Amino acid sequence: MVSNVESSVESSRQGLSVRLFGPPAIARDGVPVVLPASRKLRALLAYLTLAPHPVGRGKLCELLWDVPNDPRGELRWCLSKLRAALDEPDRRRIQTADDTIALDLDGICVDALDVASAAAAGIEKLGTERLQALSKLFVGDFLEGLEIDRSPLFNNWLTAQRRRFGSCHAAILEHLVKTLPPDSDDTSAHLEKWLELTPFDSCAHIALLARLARRGQFGACEDHLAAAAALFQSEELDFGPVRQAWLAIRAERPCATVPAQPAAPPTPNQSPIMLAGSETATPHKASLAVMPFAEDAGGVRGGLADGLTHDIITRLAKLRDFFVIARGSVFALAEKNIAPEDAGRRLNVDYVATGTVRSVTGRLIVTIELVEVRTARIVWAETFERKPDDIFSVLDDIGDSIVASISSEIETVERNRAMLKAPNSLNAWEAYHRGLWHMYRFTRGENDQARHFFGIALSQDPTFTRAYAGLSFTHWQSAFQRWGDRDRDSALAFEAAGQSLLIDDHNPAAHWAMGRALWLRGEGDASLLELQRAVDLSPNFALGHYALSFVQSQSGDPQAAIGSSDHSRHLSPFDPLLFGMLGARAMAHVRLGQFDDAAHWALKAAARPNAHVIILSIAAHCLALAGRLDEAKTFAAAIRKTLPHYSTDDFIGTFRFDPDATALFKLGAKRIGLN
Template sequence: MPVESVQKIQSGEVAGLSVRLLGPLTVLRGGVAIALPASRKLRALLAYLTLTPHAVGRSRLCELLWDVPNDPRGELRWCLSKLRGVLDDPDVSRIETQGDTVGLRLDGVSVDAVEIAAAAAAGIATLGPERLQALSDLFAGDFLDGLELDRCPHFDSWLVAQRRRFTSCHIAILEHLVNTLPAGSDASPYLDKWLELAPFDVRAHVALLENLARRGQIGQCEEHLVVAAQLFQSEELEFAPVREAWRAIKDRQSDAAPGAQRAIAFAPQVPIALAEPDAAASRRASLAVMPFVEHAGTEGIRGGLADGMTHDIITRLAKLRDFFVIARGSMFALAEKNIAPEDAGRRLNVDYVATGTVRSLAGRIIVSVELIEVRTARIVWAETFERKQDDIFIVLDDIGNSIVSSIAAEIATVERNRAMLKAPNSLNAWEAYHRGLWHMYRFTRTENELAQQFFGMALKQDPTFARAYAGLSFTHWQNAFQRWGDRDQETALAFESAGQSLLVDDHNPAAHWAMGRALWLRGEQDGSLLELERAVDLSPNFALGHYALSFVQSQSGDPKSAIGSSDHSRHLSPFDPLLFGMMGSRAMALARLGQFDEAAEWALKAAARPNAHTIILSIAAHCLALAGRQDEARNFAAAIRKTMPDYRADDFIATFRFDSEGEALFRNGARLIGLN
């Protein structure tokens, strides 16, 4: 929505219908407030339907708003009839009832909270200062200010969640607004509001100190430090990052030319990096997992299954060693103080916060999870898992696997996409690493070379970055595997980089994964399997470790074990960039077991992946040939020879390390379609 439209909503100039949910609930037509019935439940119903993007069952609405009255559906009908008089136009009926559901038709209706939510979903960080100012002006007060209901626990829970959500959006808007204001602009009103909403947000205090110092108000900076230190001490929070940031601000001010105007600029991550120049280069994404809430009846309590699941998820995420995970004790301590997840994320200065609920209902367990990007108040990922309670511990383990893998994948995707938008010379080590991953997963020779450059850039800034060494090893492995360079030389480089990764962090599963693959290239299968098993022992949720085990076992090891590892890797990471390899390994293992028809189907799935390379197409050709589907197999062989005219069975066999029976099997497949 254009800035002008948002400003009109705020000023009441919209000619049509407007609903304001931020502050006291107000409905305006042509900029004039409409008198609403006195019923608080009618207002609550209007707000709930306005923010719910789909029709809602009448029984759900009755449960939400009426505490066992004599006739809840009758009261609902009365409320709806009154709302029609408020919302309907002569030619438009906005209350839609179909079957047993109720919904609102809001096309052409301006809703402040909906505009805020849409901006958050699209990405607050991408907006300019004028748009951010207009959005900030929409916050006329707390969400549904003053609208609390007695004996309506479900509505109260929804109301609290929405207030937290929009407060978080407001904070994110204020933060990005302060960061995007032109030099010389007065950020004071926005900084004051930011600190009012998030008094323990380290970045807000640093921003205020920057703003005051830029205007030469050093005395006020010192006064603020004293008051803020007492505030943090009262909550037993660490204040050292603010003090360190203030020292750095003073140093910069003293170095600046007299009278020079300074733009407001803040460290992109933890403020203490201002005092430690190397910290910015070695910075990782950070995550806090709030204790999951277990719902029993109508109350949300902590403990039992929810506590156990939270502890398990934190432990598993930490074992991945891909990003910084806040310890369990800190998270439970904040939860005991009833700190909202977004507030906890800002107090801890982390990039992401994960929250969840656990419900047991009619023999089923239901777990709902959200992953929130703290600085933009954006929900990055949300999912609900529902399983039968046949064996509660197996069920929780299965759900935990899905949650951990999804969180890790979503954070990697967000970080990778963010890195792609930045200029290469502005990348820190973490961003350069993710930029390298983006190129690495394109699986072409040119992109692989670019990936090497970005991994090298990351390691130049942070020589202790184990995963960047593992990524570099992967690129050399690809050069050897795809014959994009001298196989022996690239094998040696893959082994060397994997060794560097292990030297840096022997407990990182990616380091052992890289070493396992490098040893496979060297023909040391036993050593390869030991390293790969060590990788999944260190982190059972490390999908690439399970896939690599499948890859090695599919050629000359236990084919049944290969199938199990392939299935588990796909369960852990169902949208993995290496999904074609997981499927291809399964296909080769099935072929070795004589299950040619099934092998052909899995090989076709692998070849259909958008980033599947020539070797995957060759697996499909051989498996289809063995299944008696020669015409399809020849089509794949023809596609391979368009780019590799001299491709033969020897090339396929030399790529892998089959045992003698496997080699004979696939040579026979090649003979059937003229690739021998």
């Protein structure tokens, strides 16, 4: 089995090594292994090397042979030659099982796998020596000169791999430029190569301008600025960010005598430029480009693929979580056959999403990848496979899943990145995500920390709608958990939600915060109106659907609560508030008299790692009503261990149940001694 390959990026003269950058080659103890002059043999070696799982013989035949007389015979010949090159006296490297083929690469140094594993782990986390060693592996293109006539599937795979590794190479060079001493010869060489690889990457041009300015070469700066502006204009790309960055660089060096130039106004979707070796010049939201999905294996666009892309862009924009590049810009780049990774750098976005739509007999298959542009790291990848009984309904369902997953994955990456930074270095966006990290711990101390970081975000950007919504959440949580004065916390939650709405009445999170605050105040009907407004603004806003379920589960329509709970979990299956989504469904089942179902969902809620004591109390009451008294008493004991005087009055007082639901939960509490 292929599985893990651990090898040093240092070229070793001992053992077996496979080189896939430049002309593919195999060496044993530093001595080249002579291979037959067969392109398909080398292609087979590369494909099996990078395959994450064993590959079927039929797939390999389809990939490399254009219906020859005996494709399996040719495959057997190639495998025999690879065995001669790779096998050792006590080890067979070519493994076959159940008509599949895999390479045993344990102990083999493979340049492409070293780069791929570094990208997966996070290029930004690597030290300078490791980055330098990785950069030396790129002695040429991936499988240089290995195109195969009449093998479109292989050539499509090859193109994708070259784009992938080219993006990795650019990311490595960018991080070397940022980490090496700015005036070293190595930095200069890496910067030149970075520009060669990505001539339309604004950050590369800005890094060069900054380096020339440090050396006092302002004339060279102006020459480069003019040449780069003409280059960008030839491709109809916005050069304004580079010109603005140059004005900022020059302003830091008053001795410069360069004539002033007007700054170009920023475009609506423009994200701030990173100066090499520095943080963003201004606080900013994360930015995303969704490139047009390709239709079928040939990479042709149109039809279902274009419609799905447009739908995803529109839905993501409605979330208002981050900047989403407009449809016109990404489709214009796609028309020029710009690779998604290159498009991400040209647009200077943080993330780029790309995918394919394939129609196979009786199935619709959509694959998607979300890549962090500056590190070339695949943040999320998924394949959706559905029966196209109702094609538009199926695409709507897949679109829901894609939008919710992209939003969730970006938020997770941004939260984790913010946690690695010193608190006093956070900008508004980072402080907000640091607040989210603490907020989702659901303890009193962490809630206070979250409130602190939301405050930092708002002090830097008083127009940050989501930060006000987050602040409202912390006050709501304090009131709900009774960590302080409930009336005071309710008032503060309402006030912060109101500020959020004043700033952006079209942001679903603002209406979500207001709906929850109104629920605290006992205004159930008004709460439902605000929460419905949140999901009307953005049907993919999972927290809005969850909040609807939460309110409806207590005194509204319990069937509607179950539907909203299921939809919120479909949109965000790994949400930090998943315990609440499950708990709301459990309470709805109680009101329907379905106690076994209530116990089932309550146990799922209580099993979540961040479930707090109120969720455990839902489980205790639901289990008691289902007659599972021993399990219910275990939860009751766990609650009393944390809160010795906890009773059903505390539980009932936390929620806003109708009289019938109140009576049912009191009955359950009586059975296990929580009354």
